Amino acid sequence: xxxxxxxxxxxxxxxxxxxxxxxxxxxxxxxxxxxxxxxxxxxxxxxxxxxxxxxxxxxxxxxxxxxxxxxxxxxxxxxxxxxxxxxxxxxxxxxxxxxxxxxxxxxxxxxxxxxxxxxxxxxxxxxxxxxxxxxxxxxxxxxxxxxxxxxxxxxxxxxxxxxxxxxxxxxxxxxxxxxxxxxxxxxxxxxxxxxxxxxxxxxxxxxxxxxxxxxxxxxxxxxxxxxxxxxxxxxxxxxxxxxxxxxxxxxxxxxxxxxxxxxxxxxxxxxxxxxxxxxxxxxxxxxxxxxxxxxxxxxxxxxxxxxxxxxxxxxxxxxxxxxxxxxxxxxxxxxxxxxxxxxxxxxxxxxxxxxxxxxxxxxxxxxxxxxxxxxxxxxxxxxxxxxxxxxxxxxxxxxxxxxxxxxxxxxxxxxxxxxxxxxxxxxxx
Numbered sequence: 337x338x339x340x341x342x343x344x345x346x347x348x349x350x351x352x353x354x355x356x357x358x359x360x361x362x363x364x365x366x367x368x369x370x371x372x373x374x375x376x377x378x379x380x381x382x383x384x385x386x387x388x389x390x391x392x393x394x395x396x397x398x399x400x401x402x403x404x405x406x407x408x409x410x411x412x413x414x415x416x417x418x419x420x421x422x423x424x425x426x427x428x429x430x431x432x433x434x435x436x437x438x439x440x441x442x443x444x445x446x447x448x449x450x451x452x453x454x455x456x457x458x459x460x461x462x463x464x465x466x467x468x469x470x471x472x473x474x475x476x477x478x479x480x481x482x483x484x485x486x487x488x489x490x491x492x493x494x495x496x497x498x499x500x501x502x503x504x505x506x507x508x509x510x511x512x513x514x515x516x517x518x519x520x521x522x523x524x525x526x527x528x529x530x531x532x533x534x535x536x537x538x539x540x541x542x543x544x545x546x547x548x549x550x551x552x553x554x555x556x557x558x559x560x561x562x563x564x565x566x567x568x569x570x571x572x573x574x575x576x577x578x579x580x581x582x583x584x585x586x587x588x589x590x591x592x593x594x595x596x597x598x599x600x601x602x603x604x605x606x607x608x609x610x611x612x613x614x615x616x617x618x619x620x621x622x623x624x625x626x627x628x629x630x631x632x633x634x635x636x637x638x639x640x641x642x643x644x645x646x647x648x649x650x651x652x653x654x655x656x657x658x659x660x661x662x663x664x665x666x667x668x669x670x671x672x673x674x675x676x677x678x679x680x681x682x683x684x685x686x687x688x689x690x691x692x693x694x695x696x697x698x699x700x701x702x703x704x705x706x707x708x709x710x711x712x713x714x715x716x717x718x719x720x721x722x723x724x725x726x727x728x729x730x731x732x733x734x735x736x737x738x739x740x741x742x743x744x745x746x747x748x749x750x751x752x753x754x755x756x757x758x759x760x761x762x763x764x765x
Contacts, residue, residue: 386412410685414493422690423454425647425674431684433495447502448509449531450475451553451590453644453670454494461513462644463588465531465552466725473526475513477588478717482521483512505530516718535592536561537724538569543733545580546751550724551600554592554648559599566603566631581636581751584656587666587721587743591647594675601655603630604637604662610697611655614675617691621699636754637662638747641709646670653707654696663754664709665747673703711750713743 390408397403413428420426449468450461461479464470483489484500501509510525535555541548547569551558573579591597601611605626614622639662641653650669656662674690681687693703720726722736722744737745 413687420690422674425672425676425688426690427493427495427688429495429686429688430499433499434680434684434686445502446505446530447528448473448475448511448526449529451588451644452481452494452498453590453646454497457491459489459492459494459497462590463721465533466723468531469526469529473524475511475524475526476515476718477721478516479513481511481513485510486512503528516716534561536565538565539724539727540572540577540579541583541727541733541748542731542736544748545578546748547579547582548585548722548724548727549582550585551589551649551652553590554594554596554600556593556596558592558596559603562600562603563631570631579635580755581638582632583638583640583744583747583751584662585640585723585744586645586649586653587640587642588644589646589649590644591649591672594648594651597648597651598624601652602626602628603632604656605630605659606633609655609659609661612651612697613695613699614692615695621695622692636751638751638754639664640743640747641666641669641707642715642743643667643670645707646672650702650707651694654700654702657707657710658697658700663711663750664707665711665750666709666713666743667715668708668712669702669706671702671704671706673701673705711746713746715741715743 393408394403410428410430417426417428448470449465450470451463451465453460453462459481461470461475461477461481463477464475481489481497481501484497487500489497489500501511503509505528508525508527510523512521512523514521533552533555535553535558536549536551538547538549540546549565549569551562569579569582598611601609605611607626607628607630609626611624611626613624616622637656639653639656641649641664645653645666646669650672653664653669657664673694675692675694676688677691679687679689693701695701696707719740719742722739722741726736726739731739737748
């Protein structure tokens with residue numbers, strides 16, 4: 337006779353099988369429907385093996401004080417999700433991790449201030465946030481994180497590593513990193529701080545008629561921030577300093593909210609233009625189009641992308657490219673193409689599950705493929721990229737060109753070509 341599951345077992349079954357339920361879609365958010373407990377009768381026959389192991393551990397493992405039912409449960413969930421192959425997208429968050437992930441998209445949080453990602457088992461710094469404690473301490477784009485406070489992080493899930501690095505302002509964390517093109521790791525101690533993020537920044541490119549516009553992530557207020565930036569560009573043009581074109585930088589943009597990606601694209605694409613399609617498990621297709629009256633629909637547009645451009649950043653790049661609205665410069669994007677459904681569980685943990693694949697306007701699958709640039713410009717992660725903060729430091733155009741960001745230089749050339757601005761910019765050897 338099969339033994340009746342205990343209360344703890346019922347909790348585990350509830351947590352594991354929430355993906356059979358439906359709900360509203362989103363991408364990069366952790367607010368979603370709350371699931372109801374599954375019935376014990378729903379337990380599959382093969383799950384008996386799991387309970388055999390569970391019981392053997394509880395009865396016979398020598399270090400009984402190390403048995404933590406919650407950690408075991410969460411570990412089992414993460415192991416199950418790993419078999420789905422939706423690496424670094426479908427993910428399970430503990431309650432603390434869910435809160436941290438949500439705060440990073442709300443515009444402020446406490447930590448070291450860096451965009452991060454995990455690829456082929458390596459936890460990397462995509463880019464430190466300008467002016468952040470991470471940048472001040474010497475953390476570089478492309479750094480591989482090996483340990484946190486002396487503890488090896490190999491094999492840990494992305495959000496567990498993030499939870500170890502984050503912490504209250506004015507506290508310290510020591511991160512062991514391998515810098516790009518180096519062979520010996522170094523320990524870097526960072527004093528955490530409160531990180532304030534403007535997801536949209538813009539400035540003029542010196543000695544040109546162009547505006548540089550950067551979207552660092554698709555956070556909760558990105559649509560409003562972009563609208564404000566485009567209005568400022570419009571006001572500047574009307575005041576006697578015309579803007580002839582926009583260089584939009586999506587490099588190292590890790591994505592975020594799908595709703596904000598739709599709002600961003602609606603600013604640049606004519607009303608009714610297809611932004612993306614969603615295809616679910618049974619092949620049904622849902623299409624999303626540009627709406628309203630955008631403020632950035634007429635100026636020539638060139639977009640910078642790289643291997644760190646992911647998720648909602650790829651949605652935007654693919655939509656602008658395939659609608660013929662912009663030329664893409666840089667490197668093929670990450671290839672994160674799953675639209676996510678968040679399920680909030682009874683203990684406050686969250687399952688963020690890939691429920692549909694998103695497709696470009698021409699119905700090209702991006703998952704594991706990425707968006708390819710119109711002009712490919714490969715660049716080492718260690719190259720100091722031009723950004724809005726660099727531009728605001730007062731460098732001349734020639735100094736910017738000499739900085740060595742060939743993706744930026746090529747995009748500037750392409751923008752000149754699009755508007756027929758004449759003379760090209762040459763780097764000084």
